Amino acid sequence: MLMRSRRFGFTLFQKNTETLYVTTTSTEQTRTSIMSQSGRKRPALVADKRYPAKKAAPKKPARTTTTKRKAAPKRRRSGGGGGPRKPRSIFMWPFVFIGWVLRMLWRLMWKGAVVTALIIGAAVFYFASTMPELNTMLDGRAKGSVTILDRYGEVYAWRGDQRGRTITTETVSPHLKNAVVATEDKRFYGHFGLSPRGIASAVKINLSEGRGPLSGHGGSTLTQQVAKLLCLGVPYDPDVWKTEAAYEADCRQGSLWRKMKEAIYAMALETKFTKDEILTIYMNRAYLGAGSFGFDAASQRYFAIPASELNPAQAAMLSGMLTAPSRFAPTNNLKRSQDRAATVLRLMNEQGYLSDKDTAQYQENPAVLSKAAKAQAGGYFADWIMGDLPAFLTRKTTEDVIIKTTLDPRIQKAAESAMAKIFDEKVSEGSKAQAAIVVMSADGAVRGLVGGRETRVTGAFNRATQAKRQTGSAFKPFVYAAALDMGYSWNDFVIDEPYCLNIPGSGEWCPKNYSKKFYGPVNFTEALAKSLNIPAVKVSEEVGREAVRSVASSFGIESDLAVGPALALGASDGTLLETTGAYAGILNGGSSVTPYGLTQLRLVGDRDPLMTQAGGIGERVISREAAAQLTYMMSRVIEEGTGTRARIEGIEIAGKTGTSQSARDAWFIAFTADYVMGIWMGYDDNTPLKGVTGGGLPAEMWREAMVNIQSQLVPTPLPMIRPDFVPQFDGRTMTSGDNQGFQGIPQTGGGGGGQSVGEAVEDALIGVLRSIFGQGN
Incomplete structure (x- = not known):
């Protein structure tokens, strides 16, 4: 291989691994030197031994020569020879410093990323290895429930923390499963517990609404919500917390550190359980208003049917309550709950869970409350029963209790209606007078x-x-x-x-x-x-x-x-x-x-x-x-x-x-x-x-x-x-x-x-x- 350079005045010849250099200061100098030699033979521009004899071939020091050449210091290409370095301009120093800082930051970043990944991995492994089995995570109530029946054996009131039968993704109505995913986390089956897209979207919404990036919308996945429901694996201990409300408030705090721990716990859940198992935990522990924990309890509470029999309209109404259980509870405001359910039905349709025909049908025929839930009769009666019996069987029970009472719903309704009629027709508007009936x-x-x-x-x-x-x-x-x-x-x-x-x-x-x-x-x-x-x-x-x-x-x-x-x-x-x-x-x-x-x-x-x-x-x-x-x-x-x-x-x-x-x-x-x-x-x-x-x-x-x-x-x-x-x-x-x-x-x-x-x-x-x-x- 032959290379020439007119600018620097040298010719480089290379054969195999041996390279010889002939260097002059410049082209003009070379030309002048040659002309000054009068009558003398023009010197060769290449080494005499460019083509060594064949007998010397075995002694060719290819490796030694190459190693020496690599060890030799490189000459600066910007200079005109091997003299001292040209000093940098004072205006270049800021750029040099910035470059150094950037290189340092890059090194810290990738090293820090490695360390952080190792720490997160260890934390995920720890949480996943210490998590209990699935069955023990389905009921997180601190106290039991009290179901109150009338004289005929029909439910008319609930007290305490209600929980129905244990449900799974296989035993529950498929409409409910689809409604929950469509409402809470449409990418549930595709992420690893966190949703970067959801977090970015939430931050954007929060900033556009004038709040802090982490205030308001959280971009939480369904798995993160399960982590919050589980209180990151910390059970309620009456010896540690003054009240159950204080414990729940701590579980739902929104500090940055808490959100980081929640994210790690969510990834641990994804490591420990399958997607359907995570969804099973959620459906059994989610709070749905009126003291109902879990979708089966809520289904019984509002519709008097098990969760396995929910139709799309009923499933949409229950799923719609997840964002604000008290606000969207049908016993609080049925019309508002039905409007929210219509939105859930639309989401189910957009995500392919419900056909256009079925969506229109159930939006036009929304879910309604059961007779007992609609009546909401006997609130005072139930309170009297709860206060008249031992606390360990009612207000502080850790068991699920069923109480049959003497209440006659027809008589109760007659008493309530009579009071309402007299006050509407015979008492001046705005009167603060009260009444009671037994x-x-x-x-x-x-x-x-x-x-x-x-x-x-x-x-x-x-x-x-x-x-x-x-x-x-x-x-x-x-x-x-x-x-x-x-x-x-x-x-x-x-x-x-x-x-x-x-x-x-x-x-x-x-x-x-x-x-x-x-x-x-x-x-x-x-x-x-x-x-x-x-x-x-x-x-x-x-x-x-x-x-x-x-x-x-x-x-x-x-x-x-x-x-x-x-x-x-x-x-x-x-x-x-x-x-x-x-x-x-x-x-x-x-x-x-x-x-x-x-x-x-x-x-x-x-x-x-x-x-x-x-x-x-x-x-x-x-x-x-x-x-x-x-x-x-x-x-x-x-x-x-x-x-x-x-x-x-x-x-x-x-x-x-x-x-x-x-x-x-x-x-x-x-x-x-x-x-x-x-x-x-x-x-x-x-x-x-x-x-x-x-x-x-x-x-x-x-x-x-x-x-x-x-x-x-x-x-x-x-x-x-x-x-x-x-x-x-x-x-x-x-x-x-x-x-x-x-x-x-x-x-x-x-x-x-x-x-x-x-x-x-x-x-x-x-x-x-x-x-x-x-x-x-």
Whole structure:
């Protein structure tokens, strides 16, 4: 090979691996040197031994020559020879420095990348190796669930952390699987746990909306969401966290360090499990509102069907809730939930999971709630049950519990509808007045309970069970019950006249009637029907306040009872539930009643119940004869007294109105042969009612509800006496005559019926004991 260079004045010849150089300073110098030699032969431009003899060929030092040439320093091509380097221009130094920095950065970057990759790999390996098996990761609840059934065995309320049956990608509806992937992570089956494209898109959206790059949209994959649901493998420990809410808040924090750990844990999940297994974890642990964890629990909660039977519309509604469970819950706003489901259906169509025809069909026919979910009835009832039972079986249970109750959904709906109608039609708009309703059977089984005007609530203040208010004249039946049980009669007389008592430490106290009038001689029945105060106080003082207190407390009024003469006028506080229960004792023939709502409690999967209850009737308080007379007296309240607004044609009703001091509380409690219902109205802050008494709006509300309750029942006579004459005043203040005209107690199915031999003996024995130990004891 031959190369020439005119610029530098040299010729290079190469043969095989041996190269010889002939170099001059320049072309012009060479030319001048040659011409200066006069007559002399032109020197050869190549070495004499360019072509060595063949005999020297074996000694050719190819390798040695090549090695020496490589070791020789290279000459600078920019110079004109082998002299000293030309100094760099001062303007070049910044560029040199920048180049050095860039080279240094590059070295640090690729070395750092290697180290980072090794650290990430080690972390992924650690998390993957310490992860538990799949089955143990499907239920992450810190507490168990409580499913509450009505008297017919139908679900009407849920409490605690609900979880349905374990589902997998094979057993769940394919529409649900497709809807989840389409909504949450359409590239789920193609990434390694992280989605760079999704992260970049999220950052772009966040910046365009004026937020930080990591604030708002996170670009999380479905696997990253599972990592967050698992709290990066850290289980809830009550000894470490003050509350479960604090633990959950820590799991969902969005710091940069947390997101980095979440990304590593997501890659570990991808290493440990298959895509379908990761999706299985997600479908069993995702929160879907109303205390539902997992899609099977949500499917049961909203549609009353298992997750395997979901159609595309239902699957889309559930999947649409994942971004904001409370906001898009169909029980919160059905229309908003349906609109969100329509968007999910469109996404399913765009990704090929649903045809155009099916998409249009299910968008036009969106999912609707089940009957139980739509009704949302019995929230106050469920709260009462949860608070009345041991906490370890309800509020703090770690097991899944099923409670069967006494609630009748038809009666519950009738009570809620009556309250809503009266407030809509009879109460001025903007009024802050409240009300409560309790309906129960004669044995104390609560069939309906409403604790306030807002019926679709959970954990709200329950005015039926928690509010203690003055009962007013609704307490008077217990005054007459004590007298009747001591031998007085429904037709005994008492004089309604000015009356005063000296109370030690308080001075003179003179009760007044609500009408400010005096009615002279009145029998017990008339006095109760007109709710006269003076006769009630006189009877109480005659039989003894302790006797009245004993009867009232034995009937179930557990609140502290007043010790003064105002006891007879309902100066004591009581709850609507316990007062209604006391009236149930009158209906059942004089036995005490403990209101109850539970009939059976068992754990999920167990056949044998842990707790059962068949009734709430306790010991006898007054005789059946006394109860029958009192029931008759209370029936006059409805027929001709203060409770006439509650009358229902063809149905016998007995009850009592009540209005507390300054009209702060209005009560109406009454019963038919089938049910007893109590109603309270008032303000939470004790503001006096305007123009409302117990015989007004509460009585009308009672009638509205009872008409619907009795509409499917055959009217039954009350268990009461039926006198055939009108008693006449014989000039005595108080009598205890022979009850002439008493026709006995009719046989009824409501707790009445003529006395049996055993009952007669029981009443006689009670009378003997009272004569020995004193009245009222």
